[in-house]
Amino acid sequence: MKFISILTTLSFCASLLSAQNKKEKDSASPKSFAELTAGAVKSANGMLPVFAKDDKIYFQIRREILNKELLVVTRVQKSSAGNSEIQVGDEASSNVIKFERGMNGKLLMRKVYYGVYTPDSSASMYQAIERSTLMPIIETFPVTAIDGADSSYLIDVTNLILGENELFSFDNFFKIRMPFISSISIVSDKSFLQSFSSFPENVEVVFQKTFNQTRTMITRSEKPAPxxxxxxxxxxxxxxxxxxxxxxxxxxxxxxxxxxxxxIDFETNSQGVKRRSYIKRWRMEPKKEDMPAYLRGELVEPAKPIVFYIDPATPAKWVPFLIQGINDWQKAFEAAGFKNAIIGKKAPTKQEDSAWSLYDARHSAIIYKPSEIENATGPSIADPRTGEILESHIHWYHNIMHLIRNWYMIQCGMADSAARTPVFPDSLMGQLIRGVCAHEVGHALGLLHNMAGSHYFNVDSIRNKAWVEKNGYSSSIMDYARFNYVAQPGDGISRTGLLPRIGLYDKWAIEWGYRLLPPFESEAKENAYLNNWIIKKNTDAIYFFGSERSWDPRSQREDLGNNAVKAGELGIRNLKKMVPNLVKYSFSSNDSYEGLNDIYRALIKHYRTLLGHAMDYIGGSYETLSSANENLPTYAPVAYQQQKEAMVFLNEYFFKTPTWLLDTSIMLKTGNTPTGTIADIQSEVLRRLLYPPFRFHAIAARNESIFAKTYTLSEYLSDLLKFVWAELNSSGNISVYRRSLQRTYIAMFLETYKESKGLLSLTELPLSGYTNITSHDVAPALNAHLKNLMKLMRIKSQQKLDTVTRNHLSFLIDEIETALYG
Incomplete structure (x- = not known):
């Protein structure tokens, strides 16, 4: 009887629950599509129609869009007044999503990741990978209305668009790159939809968002001020x-x-895991009717050329030069079999195309930014499945012109008289803009920096007028070989031989990445073909690629030629001629001397850069990548003689005080002091030579049991003693500049010694190219060097010296004694 009572109670509860569910289901049932969208503002009937009504925003999701990958890119269209860090055109976020049917009549939005290589369903690892890569659900949407026989679904996306999320706002990666903003939160009642439009392949939504943010300002106090x-x-x-x-x-x-x-590839190697990477490149294919001609080796136009539009906000006088910088890549694509493959165009006016937008993801463009930032960048958005570049928005900051003016005046002012003025002629500045534009377009085409571009070229050839005007001074415009600073006034080299250009490496790289290959039976055979192609090309050093992450001295920033010492001497020779004329060259009437100080600082920076090129020979090694079947060594140390020459160069142009920099007129007009100027240079250069202890360990790793005669640690220390401490082996006082050099030397050397005592192994030592370098000899060698210095200082102190020199030596002896003995 009790059992029957329980069943009756359960049955009654179930009927109540069923009735309640039915009532809720009826109240939550989708409304009539026509009723809900009546009176709404509607976009064109494109890929994903958008509706706005009563402060609500709706997307119409057609059935054919379900389970399709959608790329969602958000950019800054207008930046906030008083906030210079976030600029117009900045990419705020980029994600891939897809919509799918969920439970209870809802639509789900999943974020799609492509970090794992997914083979086809016949592969052995397919099911295991599928089980381990469930895409996260980031949003759910009740279906507000259904159109037709379940053919499309209307969902409310108001909170998605105007709320805080990684799709329609700044994502976490963007925030990480803005460390000065410690917190940021959206203000909903001050955020609103502005416009929207739908096209066959994309949707564009424009909205304003207001944020409360906390910015950390750097102040003179110890604590940053929020x-x-x-x-x-x-x-x-x-x-x-x-x-x-x-x-x-x-x-x-x-x-x-x-x-x-x-x-991550779990399939290719049955006994392990490997990484696979696809290059980023545009889809470049012949038209179907042109395929036979292409295969015969004839130049054909691509089915879809790459088009870059110039921001209408760009000053009109620079537009032709930007277009030239884009079109300069046409010759490179001809190496891949395509003509007119890339085109620069003015953006259409509103009268010409009222629907055209600079921020439409179907269009690639150069965005002009009124910013103090001295830069330009060439990012791109690629299909994460294949690496196909879908679009690029190149960022062109207005103040890049200040940077390239300084570079060109300092590096080529003695060879080009037009560069001897603070305001360059438009014809010259336009050519400088063209070169920078071509470099950034190269990035937008998928190319990395090739820091070894100039190493193939002989320094004497770069000074030869006929040779350099024909061949240029670098094999790649993707190198940081800014301008031809080794050209001397008497060489008579025209601007053609002073400015960068697209070179043979660039054409080869485009050919390797973009040429359509014949069909292969397998991926392995295609890779073998590509590998053999590289091996054949690399027999000529002009096609060598040098990564910017390499410590190979062939792959340096802003160097020229195959001999850093010789190029540095020529570069400094030009600087010595420039310094006495700097006041005249930078003069601007009714202006302060701020411009003079600016260009003087830039000149000193270039001088330090030239020293750094030779410095990287010391303890350096060459990294030459090859495939295993070539059976070639990857690493080799820089030759002994080159390292010795680098030390002699540093002695001549650095350890011996560069008093030629201390022009009295410049000092008096800018407020720079001679001692302060030299001390700053000494600090920067000695830091690279002495601290941290990487260079000492790199040199010590070159033991003669592995390599031929190399530059040893004891010889390095002996040369430093000879060049920095020459006064200890001669009579006389020590000058103020040399005292500064020696005191900075001891301060940094003691820091290195302190670290080296507990440092027996360095993993992935960047200066060497080797890994897990172990040297027990570094700390003892540094210890012996310090003791020898102290001994020589005491002997020197017995001489007849002025008070300043005697105090200097006494202070340094005390510093060393404290470090050695406590």
């Missing part, structure tokens, strides 16, 4: 359908410099 402020940004979000037919990817190779998308 500042609370309100900022408003106009953002543009593009939602683009990824290609239905993914582009055939091409595996990356470290010997040809391309950006890449990386994946």
């Amino acid at each position: 500042i609370n402020e309100t900022t408003t940004y106009e953002l543009n979000t593009s939602i683009v359908k990824l290609p239905d037919v993914p582009m055939k990817p091409r595996l990356a190779d470290a010997r040809v410099g391309y950006f890449s998308v990386g994946k």
